[in-house]
Amino acid sequence: MSKLYELIKELCPEGVAYKSIGEIFDRKRGYTPSKSNKEYWENGTIPWFIMEDIRENGRILSDAIQKVNIKGVKRGKLFKPDSIIVSISATVGEHALITIPFLTNERFTVLRLNKKYDKKYNIMFIYYCCFALDEWCKKNTTMSSFASVDMICFKNFQIPLPPLAVQEEIVRILDNFTELITKLTTELTARKKQYEYYRNQLLDFDKLRIENGEWRTLGEIGKFTRGGRLQKKDFTETGVGCIHYGQIYTYYGTYTDKTKTFISEEFAKKAKKAKYGDLVIATTSANNEDVCKAVAWLGPEEIAVSRDACFYTHNMHPKYVAYFFQTEQFKKQKRPLITGTKVKRVNVDNLAKIKLPVPTLAEQQRIVDILDRFNTLCNDISNGLPAEIKMRQQQYEYYRDKLLTFKKLKMDNDDNFQRSIK
Numbered sequence: 565m566s567k568l569y570e571l572i573k574e575l576c577p578e579g580v581a582y583k584s585i586g587e588i589f590d591r592k593r594g595y596t597p598s599k600s601n602k603e604y605w606e607n608g609t610i611p612w613f614i615m616e617d618i619r620e621n622g623r624i625l626s627d628a629i630q631k632v633n634i635k636g637v638k639r640g641k642l643f644k645p646d647s648i649i650v651s652i653s654a655t656v657g658e659h660a661l662i663t664i665p666f667l668t669n670e671r672f673t674v675l676r677l678n679k680k681y682d683k684k685y686n687i688m689f690i691y692y693c694c695f696a697l698d699e700w701c702k703k704n705t706t707m708s709s710f711a712s713v714d715m716i717c718f719k720n721f722q723i724p725l726p727p728l729a730v731q732e733e734i735v736r737i738l739d740n741f742t743e744l745i746t747k748l749t750t751e752l753t754a755r756k757k758q759y760e761y762y763r764n765q766l767l768d769f770d771k772l773r774i775e776n777g778e779w780r781t782l783g784e785i786g787k788f789t790r791g792g793r794l795q796k797k798d799f800t801e802t803g804v805g806c807i808h809y810g811q812i813y814t815y816y817g818t819y820t821d822k823t824k825t826f827i828s829e830e831f832a833k834k835a836k837k838a839k840y841g842d843l844v845i846a847t848t849s850a851n852n853e854d855v856c857k858a859v860a861w862l863g864p865e866e867i868a869v870s871r872d873a874c875f876y877t878h879n880m881h882p883k884y885v886a887y888f889f890q891t892e893q894f895k896k897q898k899r900p901l902i903t904g905t906k907v908k909r910v911n912v913d914n915l916a917k918i919k920l921p922v923p924t925l926a927e928q929q930r931i932v933d934i935l936d937r938f939n940t941l942c943n944d945i946s947n948g949l950p951a952e953i954k955m956r957q958q959q960y961e962y963y964r965d966k967l968l969t970f971k972k973l974k975m976d977n978d979d980n981f982q983r984s985i986k
Contacts, residue, residue, distance in 0.1 A: 579973035586719030594668035597636030604636030657702035689731040741960035759938035783916030786878030792836035794870035804832035809873035812846040819860035835868035838875035848872035860886035881928040
């Protein structure tokens with residue numbers, strides 16, 4: 565970064581000017597073409613960006629999940645490429661750079677550099693500065709039926725205006741960080757697919773024809789126990805460990821020996837409790853994917869299990885059973901058993917009908933050892949690729965904050981200002 569320091573020393577040693585959003589951007593609110601008018605959406609070719617685009621495809625976008633027809637465009641005008649969209653209501657504190665002509669919904673405001681400043685700012689420099697704007701938005705919201713950003717203060721948010729050469733060097737440095745993180749993330753995605761492939765293969769004895777292995781129902785080789793009355797209001801700071809059904813698909817991985825939450829010893833006396841080796845299963849969820857997700861309990865003490873979950877007691881390797889619940893073979897058997905529309909459920913009587921391969925304990929251990937190594941590489945935040953990505957992400961965020969923080973120029977004469985932006 566010595567080149568950057570040299571540029572700053574040469575071009576803006578006394579600091580840089582700061583400009584408000586209201587001064588440097590033309591601002592417009594997004595909108596949604598009428599959903600009831602199918603003519604607006606049939607054979608759509610114009611990208612219409614919503615929050616899901618950022619969630620699924622990142623923050624620099626050149627295509628949208630949904631598209632609208634030209635008939636749905638107000639006055640036939642699109643937002644111009646190289647604009648920034650910033651979420652200002654509902655889920656606030658997200659932004660993206662859009663590189664094509666587009667529309668976006670009303671939860672976003674669109675920032676486009678005006679003619680006075682479009683030659684003074686590098687759009688990628690603005691993009692990186694908007695991460696600080698995201699954090700500001702989260703802290704400056706008004707609440708009614710949902711959160712919305714204080715737009716009067718929003719337009720006064722300050723963005724530094726260093727010389728273009730400085731902006732470009734900062735962009736180069738931050739682009740290198742993001743490129744490395746992208747490469748690591750792509751590698752992790754490939755490893756996860758490899759992991760899923762081997763997990764499915766290792767637990768399909770019909771394909772591998774492993775000796776001393778047979779398919780049996782869960783009900784034949786174990787016992788299901790429904791969880792008891794346990795709500796979030798019953799949680800305490802310390803006490804007896806407990807697992808609430810929603811935590812199984814939002815917090816836990818394949819196995820755990822520590823609980824996120826606790827209940828009092830008095831409450832635990834009446835609770836349904838799982839012991840070491842039991843599989844704790846969410847029998848209720850809002851979607852088909854999460855229902856029947858499971859975590860193996862490997863802690864030494866008994867733990868309470870909530871209603872809308874159950875625990876499975878058996879004599880197999882706990883991790884082996886937990887890994888099986890993640891396979892496509894399990895999911896194929898689960899799908900026909902799901903009931904409900906808004907709330908998805910699988911009752912324990914139907915769950916007991918699902919078949920799994922049961923090899924010897926030695927073979928179970930061999931399979932677990934292989935899958936544990938993949939699991940660590942793909943999911944363990946303290947080891948493998950996830951740890952590397954986390955470290956690089958933290959490093960990137962640290963340098964991004966440092967590089968985008970400038971001494972503010974004292975505007976005592978026009979010469980200082982002109983020197984700061986040349």
